[in-house]
Amino acid sequence: MPTDLTEKYDLRVPRYTSYPTAPHFTTDVNDSVYRDWLGTLDPQQPLSLYFHIPFCDSMCWFCGCYTKIVNKYEPIRKYLDVLEQEIDLLADALPGRFSASHLHWGGGSPTLRTGGDWLALVGKLRHRFDFADGAEIAVEMDPRDTTEDYVKALASAGVNRASIGVQDFHPDVQAAINRIQPFEVVERVCGWLRRHGIDKINLDLMYGLPHQSTERVLSMVDNAVRLEPARVALFGYAHVPWMKTHQKLIDEAALPGANERWHQFEAASERLEALGYRSIGLDHFARPDDDLAVALEQGRLNRNFQGYTTDAAAVLLGLGASAIGGLPHGFAQNVSPLKEYRETIAAGRLPIARGVELSADDRLRGDIIARLMCDLAVDPQAIARQHGVDEADFSAELTRLEPLVADGVVVVDGDRITVTPEGRPLVRLVAAAFDAYLEHGEQRHSRAV
Numbered sequence: 001m002p003t004d005l006t007e008k009y010d011l012r013v014p015r016y017t018s019y020p021t022a023p024h025f026t027t028d029v030n031d032s033v034y035r036d037w038l039g040t041l042d043p044q045q046p047l048s049l050y051f052h053i054p055f056c057d058s059m060c061w062f063c064g065c066y067t068k069i070v071n072k073y074e075p076i077r078k079y080l081d082v083l084e085q086e087i088d089l090l091a092d093a094l095p096g097r098f099s100a101s102h103l104h105w106g107g108g109s110p111t112l113r114t115g116g117d118w119l120a121l122v123g124k125l126r127h128r129f130d131f132a133d134g135a136e137i138a139v140e141m142d143p144r145d146t147t148e149d150y151v152k153a154l155a156s157a158g159v160n161r162a163s164i165g166v167q168d169f170h171p172d173v174q175a176a177i178n179r180i181q182p183f184e185v186v187e188r189v190c191g192w193l194r195r196h197g198i199d200k201i202n203l204d205l206m207y208g209l210p211h212q213s214t215e216r217v218l219s220m221v222d223n224a225v226r227l228e229p230a231r232v233a234l235f236g237y238a239h240v241p242w243m244k245t246h247q248k249l250i251d252e253a254a255l256p257g258a259n260e261r262w263h264q265f266e267a268a269s270e271r272l273e274a275l276g277y278r279s280i281g282l283d284h285f286a287r288p289d290d291d292l293a294v295a296l297e298q299g300r301l302n303r304n305f306q307g308y309t310t311d312a313a314a315v316l317l318g319l320g321a322s323a324i325g326g327l328p329h330g331f332a333q334n335v336s337p338l339k340e341y342r343e344t345i346a347a348g349r350l351p352i353a354r355g356v357e358l359s360a361d362d363r364l365r366g367d368i369i370a371r372l373m374c375d376l377a378v379d380p381q382a383i384a385r386q387h388g389v390d391e392a393d394f395s396a397e398l399t400r401l402e403p404l405v406a407d408g409v410v411v412v413d414g415d416r417i418t419v420t421p422e423g424r425p426l427v428r429l430v431a432a433a434f435d436a437y438l439e440h441g442e443q444r445h446s447r448a449v
């Protein structure tokens with residue numbers, strides 16, 4: 001991608017883990033609306049569960065998650081009790097006993113829990129939900145607070161995929177983001193995971209961090225691949241200090257500019273592909289035999305709040321403070337403040353703070369955006385026909401795409417829109433052309449690349 005385009009398209013657009021995106025959720029969706037939605041679900045259809053554990057023992061300065069720093073176990077213990085109550089409330093609100101096909105534990109650091117608490121909580125879940133045969137049980141891990149006994153407990157609880165937060169291995173970069181985590185620490189945790197049968201390992205890497213250069217990013221990729229992950233996520237650091245005030249601790253002068261970010265992403269992508277990984281959507285890579293690569297091949301790749309997924313369930317229930325779920329009716333997000341979360345559940349209400357009920361137009365645009373983000377190509381008219389619209393008018397969207405066509409980011413051939421290999425890092429901009437909520441000008445989101 002020529003340098004002038006890296007500057008021209010340094011716009012800020014959503015990551016489209018949902019459409020409409022979270023800033024457009026409103027308080028119209030509450031406990032009562034959510035209960036109505038839950039009441040219509042079919043127990044014969046499997047669902048997915050997401051659990052948010054919003055605690056960490058120190059703050060990484062790049063962090064964009066909802067988390068709280070704790071230095072005692074007591075708040076976590078109390079939170080887990082409330083989470084158990086939320087499981088009961090939710091299971092009671094469902095019209096029957098459901099089976100879970102995907103379970104994902106994110107945070108924060110889900111690894112802060114003790115092994116015993118893991119087993120207790122999964123036991124509680126099994127009491128209220130069935131687990132489908134071959135269910136994926138995935139957990140995000142902070143290798144700095146992981147022990148072998150803890151990994152053993154995860155394996156006993158049925159965990160079969162682990163995503164390890166790495167970011168970068170270089171000590172200067174780690175110091176600049178307040179996350180000291182030498183390569184050997186990550187290597188040791190990978191060894192424990194494999195020894196105890198959890199061999200689906202994802203590594204989460206970042207580019208665009210302070211003091212990263214293209215050379216350092218390539219070295220990070222080479223080191224990561226030595227650990228033989230099944231998947232690699234390569235996230236661009238989103239510097240949004242007006243939203244995440246701890247990011248003010250990051251030295252802005254040490255951040256790579258838009259052009260350098262491009263080079264870092266492109267160089268890392270090429271290196272991962274040369275090392276045998278398939279590129280998936282915007283920012284993921286997977287070995288050809290990994291489920292994600294197979295799903296892409298078969299046109300089954302999906303996107304949800306956790307990023308790219310093979311999860312095909314139409315229902316994702318979010319549990320825990322700030323967790324977001326998606327139902328065929330719309331999206332719903334739990335309250336974030338821990339006190340409010342606790343008190344709402346104690347009062348017997350589901351802790352829904354906000355959400356959005358999907359209109360027919362939201363569903364149509366959401367499908368177009370999902371296909372673009374997953375397949376990097378879409379036929380919007382074909383999607384419209386699937387939604388019962390014979391001849392949709394996308395002239396405004398096509399007009400918005402014209403500059404991207406002129407710059408070789410995207411090709412429009414008849415009704416089909418295809419993002420070029422060079423345009424892949426800009427797929428969010430292509431998706432944004434179909435976003436009816438976006439004022440089509442400069443936005444306060446993270447950088448597109």
Ligand code: SF4
Pocket residue numbers: 055056058059060062063064065067107108109142165
């Ligand atoms: S461990 Fe993860 S969630 Fe916790 S502060 Fe660091 S990046 Fe954020």
